[in-house]
Amino acid sequence: MIKTERLNIFPLSDEKMRNVIDNESNKALKAAYLEMLQGCLENPDQRIWYALWVLQLNDGSGNIVGSLSFKGLNDNGMLEIGYGINPKYEGKGLMTEAVSAIVRWASEQPGVLLIEAETEPDNIASQRVLEKAGFISSGVIGAEGSRFIWKKE
Template identity: 25%
Template sequence: MNSITEFPVLATERLVLREITERDSSSIYEYLSDAEVMKYYGLAPFMSEAEALEEIAWYNSILEEKTGIRWGITLKNEDKVIGSCGFLNTVSSHYRTDIGFELSKEFWGQGIASEAMNEIIRYAFEHTTIQRIQALIEPLNQASQRMVEKAGFSREGLLRKYEYTCGKFDDLYMYGLLKEEYNTNK
């Protein structure tokens, strides 16, 4: 991704995607302590607000290291973070990045995650040099699979025992979206 001099605030019809700061730790703890939200996150549910502060420090570190960016998802006219989305494992020399997202359970099924994801995809392809966005999704996470497929991602294969998280090996589907496919599907 290009060097970011000022954190890009993005807006959609219903959402504002903004930088996450330490003052958001209680709202982040609220949804990342929920076992259902964390089911496919790769971490155990958070047990303290200190873990939320560590997560925010990680968001800051990937931005500083230019290996990713994470936006807080907020509803317009409300500043409470209800989820996050962004890019990680960015490899600038190969013009690719991974996408990730999670949302507070009370907002599931309202199209909010899709709206946020589509906006950051637009940002990546229109304002950075990224040519490929990939999503790694557990086979049982059918809601996320449907969401990325609706956004134009193609399932490219199964990565067997790709991650070791929470005491187990996880298989992950690899999904990919290329810039030229995004431009075609706009």
């Protein structure tokens, strides 16, 4: 578990990921969560790079405010990160806090050299999260939008 000032960030077990999948009504998210679970099952030694991580307030409420995930660690030491937050908690700096913490944590793990993220060109809030967490625009447009990169020094 990663603890920040306001959050506990931790990966879900396979069982809890199945519960999330069973309760997800958004078809695109359901498909993404199924892909994550499959990655966990196929790569048990690198499970953390495929699992769904949740952002839980550490104020005693236990409220889950968002989630994030990686898309596997490739042979070149590159991870891709994705994230989302409940609209009720937007604009409070929670996602910046979470992404900054998870990047710091990931950068300390063996084999991680580079972290990338993609965000839609008009999603200024997400771009600001990435910039505040130390990412810079790579100038590349991917399938989901502008790509940002964080490099280990």
